[in-house]
Amino acid sequence: MKIRKELWFGFILMAAIVIPTFVFLPAPWNMTSGQLGLLMLSLVVVAIMLGFPTAFTLMGMGVLFAFLAYRFQAPAPEAARQTLMLMVQRAYAVMTNDVLISIPLFVFMGYLVERAALIQKLFQSLHLAIGRIPGSLAVATLVTCAVFATATGIIGAVVTLMGLLAFPAMLRSRYDIRLSAGVITAGGCLGILIPPSVLLILYGATASVSVVQLYAGAFFPGLMLAGLYIGYVMIRAMLNPSLAPKPPPEEAEVKLPDWALRLRGGPRRLAIPALLDALRSGNTGIPRGRLLGQLGLASLPVSMVVVPLAVLFQVATTVEVVDTGGLTEIGVEVAAEPGGGGLAEPPGSALSEPPQEGVQEPPGAEKAAPAAEAPVVPVAAKDAAATPPSAGLASTRIPAPRWFWGLVALGAAILILNYVLFTVERFEIFKMLLGSFFPLSALILSVLGSIIFGWATPTEAAAMGAAGGMVLAAAYRRLTFQVVKESVFLTAKTTAMVCWLFVGSSIFAAAFALLGGQEIIEKWVLGLNMTPVQFMLLAQFIIFILGWPLEWTEIIVIFMPIFLPLLSHFNVDPLFFGLLVALNLQTAFLSPPVAMAAFYLKGVAPPHVSLNQIFAGMMPFMAIQLLALFLLYVFPDIGLWLPRVLYGG
């Protein structure tokens, strides 16, 4: 009975495509070539929905219809020759595509990171770290998903793992089943939007938009979506605490190591005074080396605030250089400059080194930041926050904007607050984060940062990311031959899947263009006399609908080539369109019946959790995705600000 219903859904969709085709198109023998193109398009959707491997559907259709298209102008042997040439040239173009080459590298990085088995530590430490806020388990789940999904990009694995870790934790704390399921499925899909994502590479290759700009552009919309999810969960938890009750106290307890218990004052003591005290008195029986080491670790938050601010300072004050000379020079510029003014000096000298390290060697970058310099800078920064922004700055640099000093003040405030609350327990949590959250974030941010700031091309950054993935796996003692072998084989399969699909679709797109199907669609769309807003709404609506039966790969490679030529008629920036599409396709993952996230979760959920409950849980998050889409559309600067600041135009 149930199966019937789902089959009906598919058949109705198919009929919705086939019937208009037959009604509106003339009989095949007196079709024009453009109409043949439309026939091809509707046939391909039907064939894909039937479930044949899409790459070969596209390839076969493309060959047959390309031959027909050439046949309109030339005799059969000539048409056959042209078809074969077209095919092999398209295939070769994909084989030498220097954008798609990043795909195997990022995929490889993802599999390695996934197998480093960080997720358990990541989830536990995040949960402990934010134990006090409403809906803490759900929020920790979302953050874990965002970080882990971004680093790995493998939705199935992330949802399954979170279904094994977070779902039980939430159920034990008596969280609402629907809310828990929605959080896991929606969170697991974030990786497809937040760069480095394969979707954006594929879009960039299809639309000839620079992947660098796409990454820069998708960064804030991705964070915004994650932020909206978190906000939604917290608000619901506050309004109705029974949806997300506080976890039982034993789950929120931090286990202190032996030496920490021996510190005088016991638990709930501030970490730094306790350590200093122990160091001075020397009678706690804890080795000095260990105490010093712990003190070093405890001072890490300082450099964590200072290093990003430093990078920002460089970027913000060297805008002129960025515009004229290109981005690779930044590091050199700052290092070579003698430092003209009292204020510019400390940040400049303290910072010319960390950024380079932070970028090139992912994990442990923070550790490398010299602790000795750390105390100096906040003082200078605080002074700076108090004095008028532009006073005493080097004249060769443009003064840092007001928002930068605002950030400095914020950073200082966070640091002070942090150390006021820095108990021995918090210190333990911090160390747990240091072993899970920070290495992953450092890997992602260094890959992204080096791309966005122009230190490396996306391909180079992908290669460094893959190498970083290996280092990460090695650091967690997971880099066995077995793990590498599995990652290598999976990478080959995923790459072959995506790239063969691209071969198929580029042959298909060529045939479609040859037949002139594109012109018919263009004429038709222009004939509707739409305003740009109406066009955008229509385009996004079509993509949203396509997301129900189809997967994102198919939508990007088949339908983007049809939309893209229309953009220039309506003065739509392909970059902006790409961001909207990437956000829109998030819904494709949560829309039944193809919502694979739901099936992965169902696969590891207790038997009484039904698919319907999971679907119901996903719906609010789909609504949030639409809200995010709306926000991005109304405030395009969410996405376009960063690319504009970095690359101008």
Next chain:
Amino acid sequence: MQKLLLRIDRASTWVGQAVSWLIVLLTFLMTWEIFSRRFFDAPHAWVFDAQLQLYGTLFMMAGAYTLAKSGHVRGDVLYGFFSPRVQAGIDLTLYVFFFVPGVVALTYAGTIYAADAWRIREMSSVMVDGPPVYTFKTVIPVAGALILVQGLAEIARCVICLRDGAWPSRTEDVVEVDVDKLKRMVDVKDEDIQALDRFVVEQERDDGKGPRP
């Protein structure tokens, strides 16, 4: 028959797994080149061609392997709900109508294309005296032939399935989401999941009593 099919599977798998190691080579080559260029100021012009050739060979030659493991993405709106016989019928039809013409054309065109390149011993034109390209172009017909053979094996599978009403077996391989392996990785047992059911049932019973918040 089944033996022959599995042998073809194994051949595709062997080739695919052999070339998949190129990703490690690619990673190291590019990492080395980045360091060499940025820190030792010694760029190598041939690396650009080499990395593309590694990538192109990797995905083309892995195509048959992916097909042997059913790894090519398919639309799953209806397919999963069909009985095996209907699935096999659809697959068989579409293999004959789309797959065979497409792949045969690709292989044939690739042969001509590669033969032309061999005749003139074509070199890369990205830079002066670039590396040879004719060997790289040979990948197209070879990969096409491999995937064609694998496709014929799949067609035979469809026929067997139409006859028997069940899909013949495939060789095992590492899969992207291996639930059992993931369970071991995070140390969750089936009993633990079973035990959780209590909470689900409780919540559903409570929901039945009062209005939903």
